[in-house]
Amino acid sequence: MxxxxxxxxxxxxxxxxxxxxxxxxxxxxxxxxxxxxxxxxxxxxxxxxxxxxxxxxxxxxxxxxxxxxxxxxxxxxxxxxxxxxxADTDAGLDPDTLRRHESNLRFYDLFAGLQRPGAAFHRAMRDADVLLLGAGGMGSGVLQSLVGLGAGRVRLVDFDVVEEKNLSRQFAYGRADVGRAKADAARDWAARYSPGTTAVEAVRERVADADTIRRLGAGASVVVCAIDSPNDVHLLVNEACFELGVPFVTGGLQYSTLFYWSVEPGVSPCRLCLELNRADEGAAQQVEQTVMMSADFVNRATGPVAQLLAGFVALEAGRYLTRTDPPVAAATYHTFDLADAMRMTVEPWPHNPGCPLC
Incomplete structure (x- = not known):
């Protein structure tokens, strides 16, 4: 026709x-x-x-x-x-989908054209398989966004239980969930919120090495890293995702600075490139320094901060899943300083010629 x-x-x-x-x-x-x-x-x-x-x-x-x-x-x-x-940009979608995802479809219209209708973006999201590491402030918010977008499947990995202090910023949980495994409680929230939209598999497991991530990420379309331990977790996810051949997105809050970035294996510079670049810069400067005091970890992520971060990370993951437009944070630090009038910076990092992955 x-x-x-x-x-x-x-x-x-x-x-x-x-x-x-x-x-x-x-x-x-x-x-x-x-x-x-x-x-x-x-x-x-x-x-x-x-x-x-x-x-x-x-x-x-x-x-x-x-x-x-x-x-x-x-x-x-x-x-x-x-x-x-x-004119038939929504063709092939059933009435329930048209009602449930009306605003999502109109968002996809921004990127749709004569060659790719809006319905194609929705189907890409519906067919997505996401490995989500962490169900805390950022992770639970990303899950909520993915369910709202109609992502097909989310494998949610978390080892913690819901605590009362989580209720100030982790809105997939209520007081009745305190003491429950976060992965289970978040899965149950998704089932109540929008039954039949997103299949959430709850995995209560601690992520300790790249092999674990490779196993959990088999078949994934994208990996979202919403955990901050072990200390080298970003390098572990980077290594696993290169072997899996899938992109990953992450973010966090460091003191007063909110940040997020992503890596697309084989396309963008990787996280190891960044570490090698930093090592090269440090060697070139040859400045002797000693850490006098280490900063204690304090979670300053209020509800609005966690929601803001989860939104940016979910949007970036959505770009990989639907290819509405190119990822904006591939090998690019996006930062927002919460204590400096929301000052925003965008800083890409280059490939490192010595990177064994790239």
Whole structure:
């Protein structure tokens, strides 16, 4: 069946001899329109009623004579700037899914086009298999987002139990869960919240080495690391994910700085690259230093902080799962300083030529 292009619900501004399309992130596209034919075409496309072959007849009804080749070129150009959808962008999704995931589908419209409809992004999320290490402040928040997005399966790994202090920032748990294994309580929350949406497998196990992560991550589409122990856990996940061939995303809070980043094996520099780069820089500086006092670990993650971090990490994981757009944090530290007016920094790190993984 021929594709029927439809204009996305964007603002269109008419000026003398030109039209302005206001697209993503206030992206402005200026189109010369001395005779009004472009404005007429946009009005036709907003209806989403015609395949390209039917556009010349629709334009004739508005007083313009164009060829099918003209229309094909115009549609291709508009699709290139990201302002067109397929009129049947949700085709193939059942009524329950359309109701349950309406806002998710409209989010995917931002990235959909004539070649890939919004429904395809949802199906990619539905087919996802996520290994989520940790069900604490960040991990439980990521789980909530994944369930909301309709991720197909989450293997949730955590060894801790719910404590009363967790209730200030871990909103998958209630007072009745205190003393229960976090993995079990979070699994039960998902089943109550949206039955039939996401299959959550609870694994009560401590992550101690790369072999454990490789075993737990077999078949995963992405790994989310929401644990901070052992101390070298990021390097362990990095090693395991390279062998598995799957990306991973992580984040955390260090003193007053919230951060997140990701690694895509074989594409981006890896976490080991960062460690090797730091070692090279330290050797080059040759500064003698001694740690006088080590900072004690204090969890300062309030509810809003945990939610903010979980949101950024879940969005990055979603980019890997659906490929709406390229991952923004691949080998790139994104930081937000909570005690410095939310100052944001974005710092990529390069490949290290001596990295044995890359």
């Amino acid at each position: 021929p594709v029927r292009p439809r204009l996305k619900p964007i603002a269109v501004v008419r000026r003398p001899a030109e039209v302005i399309l206001v697209g993503r992130a206030m992206q402005l596209t200026y189109l010369a329109d001395p005779d009004g034919s472009v404005a007429a075409l946009l009005q036709v496309l907003a209806q989403g009623a015609h395949p390209v072959a039917g556009l010349p007849a629709a334009m004739r009804e508005r007083g313009f004579t164009v060829t099918e080749a003209d229309m094909a070129a115009a549609v291709a150009a508009l699709d290139e700037v990201g302002v067109l959808l397929r």
